[in-house]
Amino acid sequence: MTIAIVGAGLGGLALARVLHLHDIEAVVYEREASRGARGQGGMLDIHSGQRALREAGLIDEFFAIARGEGQDMRLLTPDGTLLLREDTPDDAPLLRPEVDRADLRDLLLDSLPEGVVRWGHAFESAADGVLRFADGSSAPYDLLVGADGANSRVRALLTEARPVHIGQNVVELCISDIDRTHPDLAAMVGRGNYWVLGKGVSLAAQRNGDGRVRIGISFYNTPEDWFTTSGIPFDDPAAARARLIDLLAGWDARFTALIAAADDTVVPRAITTLPTGLTWPSKPGVTLLGDAAHLMPPVGEGANMALLDGALLGLALAAHPGDFAAAVREYEREMFDRTSTAARESAKIQDLLMSPDAAQRLLAFFQPG
Template sequence: MRIAIAGGGLGGLTLARVLHRHGIDAVVYEREAGRSARAQGGSLDLHPESGQRALTDAGLTGRFRSEARPEGEEHRILDPAGRTLVHHRPPPGSFSGRPEIDRRALRDLLLDSLPGDAVAWGHRLVAATPRPGGGFGLTFDDGHRADCDVLVGADGARSVVRPLLTDAALSPVATLVELSIGDADRRHPDLAELVGPGNLWCIGVRRILAAQRLGEGTIRVGISLPADDRHLDAYRSRRALLDMFDGWDRRLTALIEAGDGPPIPRRIEAMPTGTRWVHRPGVTLIGDAAHLMPPVGEGANQAMLDAAELAAELAGSPADPDAAIQAYEKAMFARVHPIAEMSARVQAMMLSPTAADDIVRFFTPRAEPAAAD
């Protein structure tokens, strides 16, 4: 059974790792030239029931705990005047919640757990063609070709594999503008203190200015705005961004001013909630390729859980991979649907005119009802 995994992100690498633990080989085809070809983004909070569970199946819990930062779970929410609305502090050193780990560290952890030839770098998939006897012929942008019996699309939002199963269209849900502040403790100690060890959200009317501490000391800044028809170039000006936050406390807008390079804008898109497809032999999807959601904390966690569950099914039915894929898809559709609905509601809430009040209610623990006498 030749298994090809399109995409070497967290989902694809988790799938390869769990399969490897079961003695099943797979090749991950990744378009990047190598593990250091580009920055991997910010940090993630791994949830016990999904991301951490997948790492347990991968046999990597110990290494995860050596790299993760429980203190990164600290979360502050401010209003535009800089007043604290919510301040969550995790128990010191506790892994019982959702500890943060840098994406780069998590990806390296997974890569280091695989044989050296498990990832084919510099292979950007451009076409997957059904073969008469089953399986697929793969074509890559450099003309290289390969065959497989089972193809797993772990290739993200712009998946090349997805059209084999569904024509679901992506819809814009927000605009995100990112900046980065390197060596913040030394160069901008006031901003480092403002952000703290975890996440900071500053919530206004239909806009959020957020910042996140990475383990190596960088602060990643993100500006979330409603999706609109403006060209992305309109968000590349630092001055234009500062004008959007006119009247906000200068301590907060200093996060925009301190960015090391030009602002980097991108559209945030999502698939229709409840997207499903009719099973097709020899092919399936995991992660964003299967269920692209707004980025509210579930995407990477669900991708890793998809991978662990698919690997378990394939390992349990090595002689009948199609039965394994069908079982995985049935369970995945049922699991992801309510999570995708919740993610869409949270995304809409975060950019609503009443976002501050709504989010404070969302993050404020409900009091337990008094016991009856």
Template sequence: MTTAPPPRIAIIGAGPGGLTCARILQRHGITATVHDHETGPGSRNQGGTLDLHEDNGQIALREAGLLDEFFRLSRPEGQEMRQLDPGGKVLFHHTPEEGERFKPEIDRGHLRDLLLNSLEPGTVRWGHTLTSVDGPSEGPRLLRFADGTSVEADLVIGADGAWSKVRRAVSPATPRYSGVSFLEAWFHDVENRHPDIAGLVGRGSAAAADGERGLFAQRNSGDHIRVYIIQRVPADWITANGLTVQDTGPLRAHLVEQYRDWSPRMRRLLTDNDGRYVDRPILALPVPHSWEHDPTVTLLGDAAHLMPPLGVGVNLAMLDACELALAVAGTGTVDDAIRTYERTMLSRSHKMQQLLDHGAEELLSAELPDFATDDSDSDSDSD
């Protein structure tokens, strides 16, 4: 009796979803190789902070055997949330209770390092920019990379984000601009250099909006704060104003004019940043996004269901990764594993896509969020 060889699994993308999938597969004795276009784990800043929820992201970390280490690295105090008005008055203030662990914060870089360090040496192949997925749908698939190399795989997992190259093998869909854009601003050594902003934001996050524009400020580790300046604007609004993202001074002047009705204290979140701004237009895939079943290719995370950034993206990517890895470990064939995984994932993502469709607009709403209903947890005065 002969035993079928184990499937050759290629994961494209070394973000939280791709790395979580590889880790859980390895815990079940299944080899997977992760390919990423970056030159190495420290080639770029991984972005700001994120919260991992008890009912999705933390489930994946438990299956990965990393939940206790996550809690050691996370910042439960980051669950603090303030809703402000444009004058800086606190309308709502949630302070986490002692031991609250529903959605503690962790810097993206710290989460990535946690996952990377859990993998077997050589799992991630850096500097591998995917150019195409070729070969018959029944496999094997041939992955071609920009450096001229290629590999064969029996299962290709697209964990390569908004502009996924793997997605092209199963779907013609591309991200669309939502009509809302973020301009990211960084503040460093905030307790010493920006104490007023540190006091305004607190230990977690603070949000404010007037119906047309908004701000979302968030603590990161290492005494940093990131502020996201939120506007309903054309995607090319910077160039349309005769500017580039490198024109820090003129951009500041433009923002001050746009937020002229906000208080001077709130406008410091626009103007006192350290360094240049980062342009981040908000994109989303068509709602709902699905594809015809392919027996050798599937997607997870933003590659499958890119949505506005309302706190679910990484959590869903990690839950996708967990369920896909468990399906591969517990199902007889790759084809059956993909069917099992997609049956649950697509149903869940469709519901969430519909719920968050046009959700970027909610970031501009001056109304209090639905969760701000407990009067006993509300402050009436500005800090």
């Protein structure tokens, strides 16, 4: 019985790892040419996903690479007013530590036997128990798991749902080696997350474990084609930074200094989600996990849900050896309920961030009562 996992993201790799621990063979097909073919993004807040890493037998290794100090947070308004500062004691429990996505992915990859991940296999279609790839090759399967992210091609086998834009457009920037190049800005950002929330605009700066600070400037209640009308020349990094500073007119100079100090990589990212509570009729030969199944606003739940999806699907398959239909039904029932709750909570936070008084509402969220 052949289990084929399309996508070597966190969820797909967690599934492969749990199956490996239960002596169940699986193959992961990944479109990228190698593990280092592209950057893997920034830091992740791993909380509920720690259960998945325990099931995968990797929790100690996870704690070794996690950054407890990444739980630090500072919340400010555009005029420079500090609303909240939380500094994590060195002996605090690792309840919501930050971890570099690339490090976590490497941990999962290194836990798998050689050859489980087949690089350079871009999924094209599946029918009659045969996967077909962009290079013309094919492979058999009995169970196909779509772990291929927001723009999943496997998803079409189960549902016509597609991601839709939610009115948020983000410009991502980066300051490399910030402690050496800009020590004043490094001290301002601190060890964890630094948020400035204005009306319809936010700036989030996040310390990464490799010495970078990643910056995301979010423009809320904007249309999907906003990047084409914003006047940001993405092919000219210096001019793009200047335009972004213009768009933050009236903001404290310390915040716009972060933009001025950024590297020449300026990345536009339109934010999309799948419908909250998405389900589909169960099919014994195919299922989905992670963003392919339940793409949510980027407020801290997506990676955790993907890890849990992978681990719990693996446990269901181990509990029903040879009966993929029963395992998939059990997994999907639990996954639909769990991720619908997470998606609703994520949508509430997203609505908060898009509100005119986002800073005060977020402060109340973190300090209720």
